[in-house]
Amino acid sequence: MSTPGIEPCLTLVRRIKAPPQTVFAAFVEPAHILKWWGPDAGPTLLAETDVRVGGRFRVVFETLDGERHENGGEYLEIDPPARLVMAWWWASTPERRSRVTVSIRPISSGSELTIRHEMFFDEAARDSHLWGWNCTLDKLERLVAGRNAIQPRPTT
Amino acid sequence: MYARQAPRGGSITKFNLPAVACNARSAAVDMGAEWGILHHMAKYQARLSRTFGALADPTRRAILARLRQEPGASVTQLARDLPVKLPGVMKHLDVLAAAGLIERVKAGRVVAVHLAPGPLREAISWLQHYERFWSGSLDKLTRYLEEDV
Numbered sequence: 488m489s490t491p492g493i494e495p496c497l498t499l500v501r502r503i504k505a506p507p508q509t510v511f512a513a514f515v516e517p518a519h520i521l522k523w524w525g526p527d528a529g530p531t532l533l534a535e536t537d538v539r540v541g542g543r544f545r546v547v548f549e550t551l552d553g554e555r556h557e558n559g560g561e562y563l564e565i566d567p568p569a570r571l572v573m574a575w576w577w578a579s580t581p582e583r584r585s586r587v588t589v590s591i592r593p594i595s596s597g598s599e600l601t602i603r604h605e606m607f608f609d610e611a612a613r614d615s616h617l618w619g620w621n622c623t624l625d626k627l628e629r630l631v632a633g634r635n636a637i638q639p640r641p642t643t
Numbered sequence: 644m645y646a647r648q649a650p651r652g653g654s655i656t657k658f659n660l661p662a663v664a665c666n667a668r669s670a671a672v673d674m675g676a677e678w679g680i681l682h683h684m685a686k687y688q689a690r691l692s693r694t695f696g697a698l699a700d701p702t703r704r705a706i707l708a709r710l711r712q713e714p715g716a717s718v719t720q721l722a723r724d725l726p727v728k729l730p731g732v733m734k735h736l737d738v739l740a741a742a743g744l745i746e747r748v749k750a751g752r753v754v755a756v757h758l759a760p761g762p763l764r765e766a767i768s769w770l771q772h773y774e775r776f777w778s779g780s781l782d783k784l785t786r787y788l789e790e791d792v
Contacts, residue, residue, distance in 0.1 A: 496770075497770050497777065499774075499777050499778060499781060501781050501784075501785060503784070503785050503788055503789065504788070504789045505788040505789065509788060510784075510788065513787070513788060519787075522787045523780060523783040523784040523786075523787045524780055524783075525776075525779070525780060525783070526775050526776045526777075526778075526779030526780055527779050585773075600781070602777050602781065604773045604777065606691075606695075606769060
């Protein structure tokens with residue numbers, strides 16, 4: 488049984504009109520990565536991948552504000568075209584690793600893509616995954632939303 | 644197995660924060676020297692670790708949930724509804740306070756406990772910057788694959 492936990496974890500699901508093989512390739516082939524990686528219309532400048540377990544990738548992109556960003560990672564699981572698990576870090580803070588799981592399943596219109604991005608902030612966090620914690624962003628958000636209910640504290 | 648490199652490389656000389664970090668942090672980058680940012684990030688990281696360490700326990704989460712309902716509840720009131728004895732509650736409160744998740748205010752003989760949601764907001768901002776990164780990237784990915792395939 489899973490313990491209801493709270494951990495920083497993000498899940499996004501997209502349906503894409505393309506077969507799983509194509510979607511999978513988009514995550515590991517540099518020529519594809521250059522076409523889409525990065526949050527806005529800024530250019531993706533460089534993509535390198537070494538697609539084997541333990542192999543690394545590196546992507547450099549710019550955002551429209553002119554900032555240049557470099558992120559790197561390591562492939563932890565490769566099961567084309569269904570699943571790809573990567574350790575993830577920013578070049579500026581390589582010790583801060585998170586984990587990205589890409590799951591792709593065929594649907595009638597093409598593929599359903601699920602991205603799960605989890606934080607690894609220390610060993611304890613890594614262990615917590617073994618205990619089957621849930622992704623409970625909503626709980627976190629409810630807790631934060633609760634700040635509205637906080638009354639002014641009496642001054643001492 | 645196979646290593647590939649795409650052209651259009653550029654040298655990376657600039658210090659980068661996580662992409663699309665929240666505005667406050669981007670502003671800090673403009674002003675700060677690298678060591679300052681590193682120090683800032685290390686502290687940020689340590690705070691996040693404490694936050695989620697503190698949240699790992701169901702009793703502590705129950706305390707936070709209770710405080711959300713009832714800001715300023717006293718330690719005695721909190722202990723009454725929990726399957727933990729008072730000294731145990733005190734220990735949990737110490738952990739929550741160390742993580743900055745609560746504040747205790749002593750008024751006479753009564754200690755009132757309040758939620759302090761700052762650390763949680765920080766965790767949310769971690770999530771938000773990745774949310775922006777992925778939703779923007781996946782929009783582009785979808786357009787790219789659906790137009791070109």
